[in-house]
Amino acid sequence: MHVLETERLIVRQLRIEDAEFILELLNEPGFIQNIGDRGVRTVADAEQYILNGPVASYQQNGFGLWMVALKESGEPIGMGGLIKRDILEDVDIGYAFLHRFWGKGYAYEAALAVLHYGRDVIGLKRIVAITAPENPGSIRVLEKIGLRFVKMINLPGYDEESRFFEVDF
Ligand SMILES: CC(C)(COP(=O)(O)OP(=O)(O)OC[C@H]1O[C@@H](n2cnc3c(N)ncnc32)[C@H](O)[C@@H]1OP(=O)(O)O)[C@@H](O)C(=O)NCCC(=O)NCCS
Incomplete structure (x- = not known):
């Protein structure tokens, strides 16, 4: 199901047929490390x-992590979306892209559109994010879309501290 599109990207719901792509993405070193x-x-x-x-999550919340694909070819390149976790009060934004598609501005383009969707379509008043302490790429994407670093936090289930970001609308 279609969620949104940007200049170069299509964002749609993940479905069971996307399993091979998810298998590849979730086993990339960048995903496992960060x-x-x-x-x-x-x-x-x-x-x-x-x-x-x-x-x-789509069934429970009406949103979740979605598939990001190239508009031109339909090729899947990553996932991005909004997550409601038990361990955080607010909805957070998350994303991950296949390494071969890094550095082309796709994460920024998708994350900005997802942020606007959360604000304008879902009606969220606040969106937060968490990253590993040393994840400069993700930190830069968050800052570029307007989130600000607030503090380091300890979350249950995580070995190390996380960086916590937020934006209020
Ligand atoms: C983080 C991630 C999504 C960035 O994707 P990307 O498509 O390369 O990002 P973009 O091309 O949109 O870049 C956005 C900005 O971040 C900067 N950036 C990207 N990677 C960077 C890095 N490793 N170090 C410093 N800056 C970086 C870009 O230069 C750009 O900034 P600019 O416009 O000022 O030049 C990607 O590296 C990834 O999928 N990592 C693994 C999963 C992950 O860490 N997800 C986030 C979990 S919190």
Whole structure:
């Protein structure tokens, strides 16, 4: 299901058929280092991840992590979206792209559109974000779309402290 589009990108809901792409994305070193190891090792694991994570969130919240694809070719390049976690009071923005598509402005373009969607379509008054302490790429994307660093926080289930960002509308 279509969510939004930007100049170069299409953002749509993830579905079970995206399992091969999710398997690749979740096992890239950049994903494991900066987000975590989700233990997804097979296409079947990836199908379960899609159903229990993003798809469950669409049903529960009306939003979640979505697929980001190139408008021109339809090729999937990453995921991005909005997440409601039990451990955070506010909805947070998240994204991850395949390494071969880094450095082209895609994360910024997708994240800005997702932020506006959260504000204008969902009606959120505040969006937050968390990153690993040393993730300069993600920190730069957040600052470029208007979030500000607030503090370091300790979150349950994370070994190290996280950087906490926010923006109020
Ligand atoms: C973080 C990530 C999404 C950035 O994606 P990207 O498509 O390369 O980002 P963009 O091309 O849109 O770049 C946006 C800005 O960040 C800067 N940037 C990107 N990577 C950077 C890095 N490693 N160090 C410093 N700046 C960086 C870009 O230069 C650009 O800033 P500019 O416009 O001032 O030049 C990507 O590296 C990724 O998927 N990482 C793994 C998953 C992850 O860490 N997700 C975030 C979890 S909180």
